[in-house]
Amino acid sequence: MNTIKVGLLGLGTVGTGVVRIVEGHHEDLQSQVGSPITIHKILVKDLDKMRNVPVDRSKLTDDPWDIVRDPEIDVIVEVMGGIAGTKEVIWEALERGKHIVTANKDLMALHGPELLAKAHEKGCDILYEASVAGGIPIIRTLIEGFSSDRITKIMGIVNGTTNYILTKMSQEGAAYQEVLKEAQALGYAEADPTSDVEGLDAARKMTILATLGFRATVALEDVDVKGISSVSQEDIWYAKSLGYAVKLLGIAERQDDYISVSVQPTFVKVTHPIASVNGVFNAVYVHGEAVGETMFYGPGAGEMPTATSVVADLVAVIKNMKLGVNGRQANVSYKEKKLKTDRQITSKYFMNLHVDDRAGVLMQIAQVFSELGVSIESVMQPPTPNSRDAELIVTTHKTSKEAMNNVLNAFDSLSAVQKIKSVYRVEG
């Protein structure tokens, strides 16, 4: 077969890595797919910008349609990100029978199902391994490795920025704002960190993982999201003293075909394998009915790790081209989506309450828990310097989210409770 011609949309961090791997490993790649692979055209914003990798000036274009409409191009590698504009470009590429490899989690979380349907209709592949946990091949693991199993739980540290911040806060005792600034200076966090720190990025990735794991189309709005901006040093201190690490966890669960997906800062038992995933690393923990506990660990972002996944997808697309089997990606979403109600979502909780420091208060608190059917696992009232208020640290046994919300509402109208300082889900 002739040379496989690739159109590359984007020459930022990941795009640069893709060029490096396709050129640096060209012999290995050719041995695997049986044809030379060449990057034929590259979409850039600024034709004259200095590049971190040598590229032939004549391959550059600032017009995406120049690439999409090039009949010589077989595969489009999309690493420019964004949704508006990008979706139209990908759509048109599929219309023209081009295969797609993308690292775009936003695109796949929001428009994955329609793009996959379109690809199927046109006999095209659309692969997106790099869209979640950059260097970890978790998507093919969920689709192929666990095809025979029923996955019951996926927990992911899928956002490196927040894991970096929480790790630093925990290891160095620094405050959230301080660590965020440091992360921004190091390039681990963006100038506008909202999407990372408020959990939106993680929610998009969990949408993709839950869809694959549970074989039902989960939408972004199905994900209950809370970020890390309210995590305090005090919370981390209490977590540590109780034997937990604080992690921003995406949690997707299934029971009797009812599912729930959430992202929130979570107290994770230090003995759980995901508790020791630190810094910018990502990890995805998968529990299957048959396989039991597994975990996949690696870099979540970065030029070369993400490019590794992108080019692995490119290899898969080209192998499919050779076999003439593109566009046969199984539709994994053959199950109807049924979301759990708050009554069906269960977990353990940690709670830090500021209460009046007087006789009878503990009894009132205990009564609320008892009446609303929430069983307490432990209570701790540390000595406080201020004699007028006390801190009450409560952990619960497994309870429903509904019952927990009822407890929180009851505390809101209980005068002895000055403030609900923090509430965390507890895992492991």
Add this chain to the structure above:
Amino acid sequence: MNTIKVGLLGLGTVGTGVVRIVEGHHEDLQSQVGSPITIHKILVKDLDKMRNVPVDRSKLTDDPWDIVRDPEIDVIVEVMGGIAGTKEVIWEALERGKHIVTANKDLMALHGPELLAKAHEKGCDILYEASVAGGIPIIRTLIEGFSSDRITKIMGIVNGTTNYILTKMSQEGAAYQEVLKEAQALGYAEADPTSDVEGLDAARKMTILATLGFRATVALEDVDVKGISSVSQEDIWYAKSLGYAVKLLGIAERQDDYISVSVQPTFVKVTHPIASVNGVFNAVYVHGEAVGETMFYGPGAGEMPTATSVVADLVAVIKNMKLGVNGRQANVSYKEKKLKTDRQITSKYFMNLHVDDRAGVLMQIAQVFSELGVSIESVMQPPTPNSRDAELIVTTHKTSKEAMNNVLNAFDSLSAVQKIKSVYRVEG
């Protein structure tokens, strides 16, 4: 398409799990492959034995040829183990155009290349995900997930029995023989534990992983093997006090296309992710030039985890049947195998020497290291009750295996050295 008919060779632990999954998940499996899957015939040793899973008596046979020669059977699932006899059966099945799914590490480590070549010739698949690290989809990860990368190092805890024994020795301070007996009583170790405890089982698995990771056919005799039977409580105590865990690690390394593969008890820095893999769990750490550090963790054996991998392979074979692309497994071994010499194999070492407790001995020891070009990282001489001999705990900087062997030979002929009590490779 009609029902896919499977011939199952073996109804032990894994075979029972395969029956459970194929029957229990039949709807899910049918949704994925588009046809019902049925287990048509089952090879057993004893037709009248009580079974842990209900099977139709009429499906049982004690003659493997009855299955292999059945023209209705599309896929053979081999979970009986062994090499003699098994290879002939698999060979004949391939001759007759049947696809193979096997969990047999011995078969694949010893005869993988010829079986894969035969399968290719006959247009058949032979998949073997379950042969290494039962529940961890590491084989497809190495073939597909990292197809674009150059893997430089694979470290595996791939034998659950020895990891269980070392974990118990470390956590409970029990002696090797004692823990081995306990493991045998629990069914974690076999009556004849040689293959596990002497590292042979791990070596077979590392042969398979190294072949896939380095794209060159590694043979069992290329693996340098040492087991755990000489690991003492003292070694574990010193490891702990220096910040290491003792693990039976398979280590496959590549540098400039020269490779080495070994299995040995190793001191692993506790901060390394593989150091905290405990009990019967397995983990495979993979370092790639582009991706950096990744690790895959899960159950290494057991009925359901291993059966998950077997049935995932079965799903893959059937999908290939539907697409008409069986037998197109890429030959991953397209590189010439070049083994490192002892001069090229480098690592850090730990050493426990019993030496005479008199003036000048430390100088003599230091001189040997110095003359043979091995740089010392740390020396410790703990106080000993017996005044006539001293213990010398040495860790080295990275050095070649050749230089280390020279040092050991020199100590053999140095009268001040009473005994080389232990030597360990150090990682992380």
